[in-house]
Amino acid sequence: MGEPTTKIGGSTRRSEDKRFLxxxxxxxDDINMAGQTYACFVRSPHAHARINSIDTSMARDADGVLAxxxxxxxxxxxxGGLPCGWQIHDVSGEPMAEPPHPLLAQGKARYVGDHVAVxxxxxxxxxxxxxxxxxxxxxxxxAVISPAKALESGQPLVHDEVPDNRCYxxxxxxxxxxxxxxxxxxxxxxxxxxxxxxxxxxxxxxAAVASYSPGEDHYTLYTTSQNPHLARLLLSAFVLxxxxxxxxxxxxxxxxxxxxxxxxxxxxxxLTWASKKIGRPIKWTAERVESFLSDAHxxxxxxxxxxxxxxxxxxxxxxxxxxANLGAYLSTFASAVPTILYATLLAGQYTTPAIHxxxxxxxxxxxPVDAYRGAGRPEATYVxxxxxxxxxxxxxxxxxxxxxxxxxxxxxxxxxxxxALNYDVGDYDATLTRAEELADVAGFEGRxxxxxxxxxxxxxxxxxxxxxxxLAPSNIAGALGARAGLYExxxxxxxxxxxxxxxxxxxxxxxxxxxxxxxxxxxRLGIPFDDVDVVHGDxxxxxxxxxxxxxxxxxxxxxxxxxxxxxxxxxxxxxAAHMLEAAExxxxxxxxxxxxxxxxxxxxxxxxxxxxxxxxxYPLEQLEPGLDESAFYxxxxxxxxxxxxxxxxEVDPDTGRVEIVNFTAVDDFGNVINPMIVEGQVHGGLAxxxxxxxxxxxxxxxxxxxLITGTYMDYTMPRADDLPSFRVDTCNTPCTHNPLGVKGCxxxxxxGSPPAVIDAIIDALRxxxxxxxxxxxxxxxxxxxxxxxxxxxxx
Amino acid sequence: xxxxxxxxxxxxxxxxxPPTLLTEFLRDHLGxxxxxxxxxxxxxxxxxxxxxxxxxxxxxxxxxQAEGARVVTIEGLAxxxxxxxxxQAAFREEHGLQCGFCTPGMVMAAVDLxxxxxxxxxxxxxxxxxxxxxxxxxxxxxxxxxxxxxxxxGDQGNG
Numbered sequence: 001m002g003e004p005t006t007k008i009g010g011s012t013r014r015s016e017d018k019r020f021l022x023x024x025x026x027x028x029d030d031i032n033m034a035g036q037t038y039a040c041f042v043r044s045p046h047a048h049a050r051i052n053s054i055d056t057s058m059a060r061d062a063d064g065v066l067a068x069x070x071x072x073x074x075x076x077x078x079x080g081g082l083p084c085g086w087q088i089h090d091v092s093g094e095p096m097a098e099p100p101h102p103l104l105a106q107g108k109a110r111y112v113g114d115h116v117a118v119x120x121x122x123x124x125x126x127x128x129x130x131x132x133x134x135x136x137x138x139x140x141x142x143a144v145i146s147p148a149k150a151l152e153s154g155q156p157l158v159h160d161e162v163p164d165n166r167c168y169x170x171x172x173x174x175x176x177x178x179x180x181x182x183x184x185x186x187x188x189x190x191x192x193x194x195x196x197x198x199x200x201x202x203x204x205x206x207a208a209v210a211s212y213s214p215g216e217d218h219y220t221l222y223t224t225s226q227n228p229h230l231a232r233l234l235l236s237a238f239v240l241x242x243x244x245x246x247x248x249x250x251x252x253x254x255x256x257x258x259x260x261x262x263x264x265x266x267x268x269x270x271l272t273w274a275s276k277k278i279g280r281p282i283k284w285t286a287e288r289v290e291s292f293l294s295d296a297h298x299x300x301x302x303x304x305x306x307x308x309x310x311x312x313x314x315x316x317x318x319x320x321x322x323x324a325n326l327g328a329y330l331s332t333f334a335s336a337v338p339t340i341l342y343a344t345l346l347a348g349q350y351t352t353p354a355i356h357x358x359x360x361x362x363x364x365x366x367x368p369v370d371a372y373r374g375a376g377r378p379e380a381t382y383v384x385x386x387x388x389x390x391x392x393x394x395x396x397x398x399x400x401x402x403x404x405x406x407x408x409x410x411x412x413x414x415x416x417x418x419x420a421l422n423y424d425v426g427d428y429d430a431t432l433t434r435a436e437e438l439a440d441v442a443g444f445e446g447r448x449x450x451x452x453x454x455x456x457x458x459x460x461x462x463x464x465x466x467x468x469x470x471l472a473p474s475n476i477a478g479a480l481g482a483r484a485g486l487y488e489x490x491x492x493x494x495x496x497x498x499x500x501x502x503x504x505x506x507x508x509x510x511x512x513x514x515x516x517x518x519x520x521x522x523x524r525l526g527i528p529f530d531d532v533d534v535v536h537g538d539x540x541x542x543x544x545x546x547x548x549x550x551x552x553x554x555x556x557x558x559x560x561x562x563x564x565x566x567x568x569x570x571x572x573x574x575x576a577a578h579m580l581e582a583a584e585x586x587x588x589x590x591x592x593x594x595x596x597x598x599x600x601x602x603x604x605x606x607x608x609x610x611x612x613x614x615x616x617x618y619p620l621e622q623l624e625p626g627l628d629e630s631a632f633y634x635x636x637x638x639x640x641x642x643x644x645x646x647x648x649x650e651v652d653p654d655t656g657r658v659e660i661v662n663f664t665a666v667d668d669f670g671n672v673i674n675p676m677i678v679e680g681q682v683h684g685g686l687a688x689x690x691x692x693x694x695x696x697x698x699x700x701x702x703x704x705x706x707l708i709t710g711t712y713m714d715y716t717m718p719r720a721d722d723l724p725s726f727r728v729d730t731c732n733t734p735c736t737h738n739p740l741g742v743k744g745c746x747x748x749x750x751x752g753s754p755p756a757v758i759d760a761i762i763d764a765l766r767x768x769x770x771x772x773x774x775x776x777x778x779x780x781x782x783x784x785x786x787x788x789x790x791x792x793x794x795x
Numbered sequence: 796x797x798x799x800x801x802x803x804x805x806x807x808x809x810x811x812x813p814p815t816l817l818t819e820f821l822r823d824h825l826g827x828x829x830x831x832x833x834x835x836x837x838x839x840x841x842x843x844x845x846x847x848x849x850x851x852x853x854x855x856x857x858x859x860q861a862e863g864a865r866v867v868t869i870e871g872l873a874x875x876x877x878x879x880x881x882x883q884a885a886f887r888e889e890h891g892l893q894c895g896f897c898t899p900g901m902v903m904a905a906v907d908l909x910x911x912x913x914x915x916x917x918x919x920x921x922x923x924x925x926x927x928x929x930x931x932x933x934x935x936x937x938x939x940x941x942x943x944x945x946x947x948x949g950d951q952g953n954g
Contacts, residue, residue, distance in 0.1 A: 025895045203894065203928065204831070288835050720920070720937065
């Protein structure tokens with residue numbers, strides 16, 4: 001587990017744990033306000049329906065009901081819809097189709113779970129009971145679920161104004177160069193791939209408590225958000241037209257996010273608006289079925305991918321055509337996920353010189369689809385690594401050899417890929433070498449033979465992935481369509497007694513920022529770890545923030561804190577020079593101590609802080625009192641975590657059951673602040689990636705559009721006995737462009753692992769003639785693949 | 796209706812609606828918000844508490860069914876002297892938690908698991924944690940914590 005030192009690089013045990021372990025965590029549903037009421041949303045039971053009328057009279061008359069609101073009430077108040085944060089342009093040059101996304105349905109419901117009305121009552125049960133009495137007169141309409149089908153002519157339209165349900169078609173890369181590579185290719189590997197739709201399922205359901213204070217004309221919203229400042233900005237400026245300085249958004253302890261809690265949703269916006277209408281606080285907590293129906297889902301791509309190789313097995317070209325399901329409405333980052341966060345990663349770790357990607361984004365009658373752990377990068381990795389592994393089999397090369405022949409060499413950095421990104425640093429061979437050692441690849445054939453004797457089939461699968469994290473340089477993001485900046489803010493406040501409060505715009509919902517950020521500050525300022533407090537998740541306390549997603553908290557949020565500390569140290573040096581009666585140039589700083597060079601005269605950071613607040617002996621003519629500095633950090637590039645995952649499976653051919661017997665992940669995350677926390681992030685990411693590969697899949701009925709997998713009885717969450725014990729390690733090359741040299745580790749496990757699992761199964765079942773397998777590789781699907789392959793061999 | 800039980804060593808009596816779940820009673824009536832609700836189908840285990848010494852999912856029990864029972868929640872697991880219970884300490888030491896939402900239920904289930912299988916193997920631990928979902932940790936460190944917590948409980952000679 002590593003040494004628990006509190007310096008950078010030490011596995012400090014987490015500060016936040018004591019409250020979580022003793023039931024003192026404070027999650028949104030734990031918060032209650034005087035006079036609180038309860039909301040229940042009436043949701044569409046149909047995937048596509050015209051709403052002829054909504055009769056709320058019975059509900060209004062029910063016991064305890066205070067109000068019932070529909071889309072008409074919101075429209076009458078001039079309330080806008082939920083905005084999309086990223087504008088992609090179609091190949092035609094026109095902006096993407098951007099149909100309205102109302103908080104409560106206006107005239108039509110477009111997916112099962114779409115919000116139709118809200119009932120507010122004195123108790124939760126009264127709200128639920130009254131919601132049953134809202135009488136909605138629907139005309140059921142045909143629905144379309146599959147993105148490929150939705151593009152066909154004559155299919156039902158999700159939005160009447162969007163022909164063929166096509167939001168945009170977008171391209172990246174040089175199609176001429178790619179075509180030319182395929183013309184001269186020695187071999188072409190082609191695959192049709194489905195990246196299965198997932199439901200994030202953070203264990204804490206989304207929740208909100210909204211209130212309005214007429215005396216101060218002020219709103220307070222407690223909500224389960226990964227980015228409270230962004231929630232406040234979007235609610236104020238785009239949805240409710242509220243004065244931003246009169247809105248406080250608090251994200252207290254949040255029980256996991258994985259992307260699904262980035263976005264402002266209809267529920268908290270409606271509650272905020274309604275809290276003023278009824279003059280009472282309102283609480284809403286999702287039931288799990290509501291999470292399934294209306295949290296933004298992830299993935300859901302259908303892709304045709306081709307790789308062109310020369311006679312030596314070198315990749316000379318790649319072509320990718322993807323149809324991405326957006327669901328019924330554009331969620332906040334939905335348009336960026338299958339484009340900017342996807343196609344830019346198609347070079348992987350390789351020198352492929354010509355790549356072309358075409359992405360068609362499609363509306364369907366399903367819940368909105370947006371970023372889920374990895375967001376675009378797992379989809380890209382799945383395409384690249386499945387192609388590479390298949391190409392190795394096609395060309396008779398080992399999985400390691402084909403990768404090594406095509407890796408970007410360590411002396412080629414910085415490396416400009418043909419799909420926009422500029423990788424700063426990496427050592428792909430190092431992680432692969434270490435992963436092969438750790439996975440004992442040398443002993444694999446022996447294990448395969450041993451398994452064979454027991455009637456089991458063993459296989460091994462590789463994935464050497466890369467991701468772009470630390471989102472993002474604002475100017476590049478802006479040029480690519482982002483409607484917001486992607487910097488982060490931090491503030492470091494030394495108190496007169498030498499204690500420190502750090503305010504960050506990043507948000508922890510499991511990542512342990514209260515520990516990691518305190519380690520950075522303790523290390524840099526020489527202040528005891530226990531004297532540093534980290535504050536996050538409150539727009540009234542942290543100045544600003546863009547929140548936590550895209551493995552950005554440490555690389556961007558941590559860097560902002562370092563910049564603020566640089567200012568603290570600069571000012572402290574000047575204070576110390578005055579106090580020590582020395583020239584500023586003669587003051588040396590090390591580990592919290594200011595020393596006059598060549599003497600034993602010194603001051604601690606705490607002594608300087610005291611002087612800054614009690615400025616009796618202080619350079620008042622040059623410096624303001626106080627020791628409190630803030631900074632914004634805008635990165636100059638993405639960070640590029642990368643690594644090698646090796647999966648070993650054993651398949652029972654009689655049942656189709658797959659057991660992961662070994663899973664090895666060796667990652668390059670740049671410098672590591674807290675190895676224990678990093679390892680935990682890898683474990684969690686692997687669990688979600690393995691979940692995608694073997695267990696999880698959101699299924700809508702193709703005809704009715706009903707969500708078939710709407711509870712934990714139907715959607716298979718990875719449980720303890722579904723997962724192996726992991727072997728993880730790191731081989732780190734520090735990031736070259738942020739002050740901590742860090743890259744981010746939150747998404748790696750989910751990005752790298754799925755193709756390794758699937759290729760391990762394909763490798764295992766090669767003797768039986770199995771050549772392809774779709775995720776999730778459930779026992780039924782594996783068994784069926786074996787039967788089909790055997791049938792083909794007999795025929 | 797009136798219900799009476801002992802919760803974390805304290806006798807409580809309250810007037811509740813008959814359909815009140817034990818989770819609602821603990822959270823809404825007693826303010827013991829450490830017991831979490833993560834699903835509606837008895838699947839996730841976030842609400843696991845001890846009822847007369849055994850781990851149960853409090854979302855699947857009516858408050859009325861706990862009449863006269865001895866209930867222990869995560870708030871009452873430690874000895875009250877400010878020290879963590881050995882299982883709580885082990886979860887922290889082994890980084891067996893991230894977002895903390897499943898954690899109270901996971902810890903309560905872990906204590907019961909150790910009481911039932913004091914020397915459980917990894918396989919036994921994983922199979923018996925089937926009723927508790929964690930979305931953050933991948934379970935690896937929970938298994939480690941459970942083994943370490945079992946050793947700590949053994950040293951302390953208690954459950």
